[in-house]
Amino acid sequence: MTDAIDTPEDKTLADLPSPKGPHDLLAKFKPLIREREALLATGVRDPFAIVMSEVKSPTLAVIQGKDTILLGTYNYMGMTFDPDVIAAGKDALDRFGSGTTGSRVLNGTYQGHKECEDALKEFYGTEHAIVFSTGYQANLGVISTLAGKGDYIILDADSHASIYDGCWLGNAEIVRFRHNSVEDLDKRLGRLPKEAGKLVVLEGVYSMFGDIAPLPEMVAVAKKHGAMILCDEAHGMGFFGPNGRGVYEELGCEKDVDFVVGTFSKSVGTVGGFCVSNHPDFEVLRLVCRPYVFTASLPPSVVATAAASIRKLMHAGDKRAHLWKNSKRLHQGLRDLGYKIATETAQSAIIAVMLPDQEAAVALWQALLEGGLYVNLARPPATPAGTYLLRCSLCAEHSDEQVGQIIDIFAAAGRAVGCIG
Amino acid sequence: MTQTDEIFERVAEQIEPFNKKGVELSQATTFAGDLEWDSLTVMDFVAAIEDEFDILITMNMQAEIETVGQLVETIRKLQADR
Numbered sequence: 001m002t003d004a005i006d007t008p009e010d011k012t013l014a015d016l017p018s019p020k021g022p023h024d025l026l027a028k029f030k031p032l033i034r035e036r037e038a039l040l041a042t043g044v045r046d047p048f049a050i051v052m053s054e055v056k057s058p059t060l061a062v063i064q065g066k067d068t069i070l071l072g073t074y075n076y077m078g079m080t081f082d083p084d085v086i087a088a089g090k091d092a093l094d095r096f097g098s099g100t101t102g103s104r105v106l107n108g109t110y111q112g113h114k115e116c117e118d119a120l121k122e123f124y125g126t127e128h129a130i131v132f133s134t135g136y137q138a139n140l141g142v143i144s145t146l147a148g149k150g151d152y153i154i155l156d157a158d159s160h161a162s163i164y165d166g167c168w169l170g171n172a173e174i175v176r177f178r179h180n181s182v183e184d185l186d187k188r189l190g191r192l193p194k195e196a197g198k199l200v201v202l203e204g205v206y207s208m209f210g211d212i213a214p215l216p217e218m219v220a221v222a223k224k225h226g227a228m229i230l231c232d233e234a235h236g237m238g239f240f241g242p243n244g245r246g247v248y249e250e251l252g253c254e255k256d257v258d259f260v261v262g263t264f265s266k267s268v269g270t271v272g273g274f275c276v277s278n279h280p281d282f283e284v285l286r287l288v289c290r291p292y293v294f295t296a297s298l299p300p301s302v303v304a305t306a307a308a309s310i311r312k313l314m315h316a317g318d319k320r321a322h323l324w325k326n327s328k329r330l331h332q333g334l335r336d337l338g339y340k341i342a343t344e345t346a347q348s349a350i351i352a353v354m355l356p357d358q359e360a361a362v363a364l365w366q367a368l369l370e371g372g373l374y375v376n377l378a379r380p381p382a383t384p385a386g387t388y389l390l391r392c393s394l395c396a397e398h399s400d401e402q403v404g405q406i407i408d409i410f411a412a413a414g415r416a417v418g419c420i421g
Numbered sequence: 422m423t424q425t426d427e428i429f430e431r432v433a434e435q436i437e438p439f440n441k442k443g444v445e446l447s448q449a450t451t452f453a454g455d456l457e458w459d460s461l462t463v464m465d466f467v468a469a470i471e472d473e474f475d476i477l478i479t480m481n482m483q484a485e486i487e488t489v490g491q492l493v494e495t496i497r498k499l500q501a502d503r
Binding site for chain 2: 152157167173174175176177178184187188191192380381384386
């Protein structure tokens with residue numbers, strides 16, 4: 001009863017002879033290899049092998065020689081081409097070189113890493129901030145270190161892979177509850193030993209369906225049972241809440257969330273991860289958190305771009321408003337065309353179009369690409385409930401005209417492949 | 422009826438709604454192989470078992486459970502520990 005590796009269902013294919021003989025360790029992936037071969041044999045493009053030969057702006061790239069509107073990035077606030085951000089990166093590259101070649105705890109902490117952490121503390125209004133090399137590593141490190149042997153991690157069933165992997169890296173007992181179910185969380189916390197340490201892991205926005213968590217209710221339940229709370233705001237940073245801190249700010253849970261994890265690879269527009277907290281002993285994580293200690297720190301140019309971007313995001317009210325307008329308009333537009341969307345309303349900047357099976361999803365995905373629009377194809381095991389999704393994520397830099405074009409391309413492609421009337 | 426038999430009966434009742442292929446159940450029936458459950462079915466089933474017996478089966482325990490018999494034994498132990 002484990003779901004460590006989910007490969008496609010046709011188990012008979014696993015018995016086919018392997019090119020490397022009976023002890024081929026890659027043989028277990030044969031069902032997946034065959035499934036992909038069968039799919040590509042139908043003539044469709046490989047959805048997981050897209051190359052962008054040129055990127056013209058946060059919303060436009062060249063794919064196979066064709067200008068393509070990007071509707072599948074996490075560049076929510078469109079910061080990747082911001083002139084101040086670029087200038088900060090170039091300056092740091094000139095002054096500090098291309099990389100640190102060292103761990104944060106040895107030779108890998110430069111002025112820029114401290115400035116980036118200062119920017120985060122200011123942005124989040126917290127006492128402490130620790131920068132990791134990716135968002136994945138931030139979850140891996142913080143979760144595996146906070147909850148040790150004998151402690152319990154209680155997580156939402158739809159949690160991101162980095163949260164699950166953080167659980168497996170540590171020694172805590174792992175309990176999951178049904179997605180966004182306050183009652184289920186309450187019940188499970190109630191069955192745990194009273195004296196045990198407990199960490200409830202939540203996400204502000206769940207990235208597959210783009211739905212948000214009922215954080216006030218969940219936080220109240222977690223506190224009632226004496227649990228600490230970690231909230232991942234990867235997909236909420238930048239445009240939820242008065243200061244853009246995330247869903248937990250928007251819903252008024254700032255006092256009760258003990259740790260906020262986030263990433264630079266979405267609204268911030270570069271790469272890296274972080275955790276912020278007001279816990280007085282938070283800094284000890286720098287010494288005991290393996291994914292922080294045993295990896296190279298971010299290059300100086302990356303932390304410089306991150307710091308510049310974070311500071312600009314503090315004053316990005318107009319961009320936020322435009323992003324929300326885009327998201328609501330696309331949600332309504334796609335519904336009007338007859339598409340099934342994973343959420344009743346636009347809850348975040350992710351609009352997930354639900355398709356009945358892989359064939360329909362890939363056919364529509366390809367038709368959209370040929371029409372000049374890139375979206376993300378998502379399939380199990382990344383998706384909940386075995387669903388096939390075309391995930392659209394909007395950007396504050398999508399113009400009104402582009403959103404109109406996007407809806408037009410969805411109309412033409414959907415009719416061409418027969419998934420709308 | 423022994424305690425193990427009684428737990429087996431209750432587990433079998435919980436398996437029923439997820440037993441799409443009508444697989445005959447015994448202690449040796451495997452969840453992945455015989456019942457062909459994917460991770461999502463496992464998640465729903467575990468939640469149902471937890472509620473039925475008012476216990477918690479952590480993911481760490483789930484990783485060790487392959488057969489119906491092993492699940493019955495885990496439930497028996499968890500109930501005895503209370």
